[in-house]
Each structure stands twice: as structure tokens, then as C-alpha cells.
Amino acid sequence: MSNGGTATTDYLSGEELYQKRARAALPLLVRQVAARATIFYSDLATELAMPNPRNLNHVLGYIGTALESLSRDWDEEIPPIQCVIINKEDRLPGEAVGYFITDLVAFRKRPRKDQWRLLDLELTKIWEFPKWPSVLSILGLPQPATNYAEAILQAGRLGATQESRASSFGTGGESPNHKNLKNYIARHPEIVGLPARVGPGRIECPLKSGDTLDVFFTSGKDRVAIEVKSKISQLEDIVRGMFQCIKYKAVLEAEQAAEQLPQSARAILVLESKLPENLVALKNILGIELIEEVKPYD
Numbered sequence: 001m002s003n004g005g006t007a008t009t010d011y012l013s014g015e016e017l018y019q020k021r022a023r024a025a026l027p028l029l030v031r032q033v034a035a036r037a038t039i040f041y042s043d044l045a046t047e048l049a050m051p052n053p054r055n056l057n058h059v060l061g062y063i064g065t066a067l068e069s070l071s072r073d074w075d076e077e078i079p080p081i082q083c084v085i086i087n088k089e090d091r092l093p094g095e096a097v098g099y100f101i102t103d104l105v106a107f108r109k110r111p112r113k114d115q116w117r118l119l120d121l122e123l124t125k126i127w128e129f130p131k132w133p134s135v136l137s138i139l140g141l142p143q144p145a146t147n148y149a150e151a152i153l154q155a156g157r158l159g160a161t162q163e164s165r166a167s168s169f170g171t172g173g174e175s176p177n178h179k180n181l182k183n184y185i186a187r188h189p190e191i192v193g194l195p196a197r198v199g200p201g202r203i204e205c206p207l208k209s210g211d212t213l214d215v216f217f218t219s220g221k222d223r224v225a226i227e228v229k230s231k232i233s234q235l236e237d238i239v240r241g242m243f244q245c246i247k248y249k250a251v252l253e254a255e256q257a258a259e260q261l262p263q264s265a266r267a268i269l270v271l272e273s274k275l276p277e278n279l280v281a282l283k284n285i286l287g288i289e290l291i292e293e294v295k296p297y298d
Contacts, residue, residue, distance in 0.1 A: 011066040012139055018058040021048055022066070023141060025059055028281075029081045030132045031144035035285040038086045038123070041094065043284050057095055060085065064099060070138065078135065079125040092119060148239070148282040155239035177230035181272050184296035185226055186215045192226060192268050192291055194219050201226065208258075209251045211244075223252045223265045231272040238279060241269050242288050270294055 012023050028047055032039050045053035060082040071078040080099035086092055092115055100122045101107045107115065136143055185191060186201040198219045205216035215226035225248040227241045245267035252265035271292040275283060283290055 011069050012062070012141075018055070018062060021050065021059045022062040023139075024048055025056075026063055026081070026139070027136060027141050027144050028284075029063075029084055030136055031146075031281065031285065032084050033081060033126055033129075033132055034144065036127050037285055037287050038084050038091075039284050039287075040088050041085055042088065044085055047280055047284065056085070060096060064096070066139070067135070070135065078131075079122065079129050081126055081132070083119065083122050084126060091116065146281060148278055151235050151239050151279065152282075154236040155243070175230060175232060177232050177272070178228065181228045181230045181270070181294065181296045182214045185228060185270055185294070189217055189219075191294060192217075192224065192270065194224065207248070207251050208255055209247075211248065211251065213248060221262055221264045223256065225249065225252060225265070225267040226270055227267065228270045229272065233271075233273070235276050235279070238269075238271065238276070239282070242279075242283060242286055245269050245288055246286060272296065 012019065012026070014020075025044065025048055028044065029039075041053040041056055045051075045056055048056075048059075050056065064080060064082055067078045067081065080096060082096035083093045083099065085094075085096065087094060090112065097107065097119075098104060101118065107118070110118075133143060182203060186203050187199060188196075189199040189201060190196050194217055198217050201215040201217045202213075203215055205213040207213065213225045214228045217224040217226070225245070227244050227248065229238050229241050233241075249265050249267040252267070253263040256263045256265065266289060268289040268291060271290070272294055273292070275290060275292050
């Protein structure tokens with residue numbers, strides 16, 4: 001079949017559960033590529049309503065086989081898009097590494113920095129490949145869709161309103177719900193995956209940018225910003241929290257660079273409620289670390 005052939009689902013056909021999931025997963029991976037963003041196995045599994053991320057290996061293997069077949073028919077290399085899915089522990093793909101590394105034993109023996117460098121080279125090929133929309137089209141799959149545009153728009157309006165209000169009247173008061181959640185996280189660093197010994201965290205910690213973190217932890221070389229949203233937070237405020245996390249991480253890394261320290265910063269969004277379903281894609285595109293449904297009770 002030529003590059004301009006008609007759409008067909010033959011490459012990803014089948015009614016087995018892993019085959020259906022493969023057809024659902026590939027548009028999500030193309031979405032991540034458009035954002036030049038990797039995604040964790042656990043996050044992709046959540047989007048696909050898969051209780052066990054380990055079962056993604058069958059799904060991704062099927063996608064890999066389909067892309068290899070399509071590549072032969074097109075007589076053109078299609079980079080292994082499965083490599084945008086990485087583990088939280090080592091920030092590397094799982095079995096998908098085999099699609100661009102022939103000697104896995106030697107690869108595993110390399111220093112972590114070398115492994116990341118090789119992955120970055122492969123990711124660049126994936127980011128720069130211009131025909132992902134054509135791949136979806138030829139497979140008869142939908143283009144990636146988003147359902148958070150209105151939430152982003154409202155978040156921008158809310159931010160502008162709050163900024164104007166703060167400049168005119170000073171910052172507003174803090175709700176008891178927000179304060180309780182913030183204090184609870186400060187006393188329990190283990191909730192955000194940190195050793196209990198690093199606590200308690202600093203509350204209302206100022207940054208050099210003039211921003212103030214809800215909670216701040218230092219764990220070894222890591223600096224960890226926590227943005228909390230209580231159960232009364234509206235959808236638009238949660239969206240703003242995501243973008244605040246991106247900003248906080250960048251500022252913390254800039255502070256480390258200015259102090260000539262290794263740049264090792266994280267920003268985590270903590271929700272008392274569950275993340276709204278229509279924000280899951282945005283969270284994954286932005287690469288937000290999220291901990292949800294935290295109940296602030298000792």
C-alpha cells in the first residue's frame with residue numbers, strides 16, 4: 001500500500017481485548033507526540049481503564065507489529081511511538097526499548113545518563129516524524145481529541161480576575177478546607193512519596209519569583225513543591241493548579257542552577273477530590289504529577 005492509500009484497519013484488526021485497547025491507545029500516543037510529552041505506564045493505563053499497567057505490554061507489542069507492517073508497506077521508517085511511554089522509576093520505556101536498542105544487555109549496563117541520552121535521540125525521531133496523522137488515518141483511527149479547552153479558557157479568566165482583585169485589595173483569605181489539606185500534607189510527606197524523615201514541610205514557602213508554595217519539602221538533592229486543591233476547588237482552579245506546578249518546577253530548577261546545584265526539582269498537585277475525567281488528558285499532556293482523593297484526617 002502506498003503512503004496515500006485508503007484507510008484500513010487491517011493492521012490493527014481483531015476483537016481481542018488487547019487489540020481493542022491498541023486501537024484506543026495509539027491516538028493517545030499521537031496526542032502525546034504532538035505535545036512532545038512522554039507519559040507514564042500507569043497514566044496511560046488509567047486513561048484506557050486498565051487496572052493493571054503490566055497488561056500494556058501486549059497492547060504496545062501489537063501496536064509495534066502494526067507499525068512495522070505499515071512501515072514495510074510504505075517503504076519508510078516509522079519510529080517506535082511506544083517509546084513515549086516510560087516507567088516512573090527510571091524514566092525509561094519498558095520492553096519498547098528493544099525497538100531501538102539491539103543489545104539490551106549492554107544497554108542495561110550503561111550509566112543511567114547514557115540510557116537517557118539514547119532515549120532522547122529516539123524521542124527526537126518520534127517528535128519530528130511528520131506523518132502521525134496519516135498513520136492514524138490509514139489505520140482508520142480518529143485524530144486525538146481534547147475536551148478541556150473550555151476549562152483552560154475559564155482558568156485564564158479566573159486567574160486574571162484573581163490577579164486584578166489581589167492588586168486592588170490584597171490577597172484574599174484562605175478557606176478552612178485548603179488550610180486543612182495544606183497542613184495535613186506538610187505533616188505527612190509519605191503521602192507524596194517522600195520519606196517520613198524529611199517532614200514536616202514548610203508551609204507558604206516563598207520562591208525567588210515572588211510565588212508562594214503551599215508546601216515545600218527538601219529530600220536529599222530534590223526540592224519538591226506541593227500545590228494543593230481542596231474538595232471545594234472548581235474545575236478551573238484545578239487547571240490553574242496544573243500550570244502552577246509547571247511554573248514552580250521551572251523556578252525551583254532555576255534556583256538550583258543559580259546556586260550551581262544539580263537541577264532536581266518536582267512539583268506535585270494534590271487533590272482532596274478525584275481529578276475530573278475531562279482533565280485527565282490535559283494532566284498527561286502536561287506531565288503533571290498528581291495525587292488525588294487525599295483525605296486530611298490524622
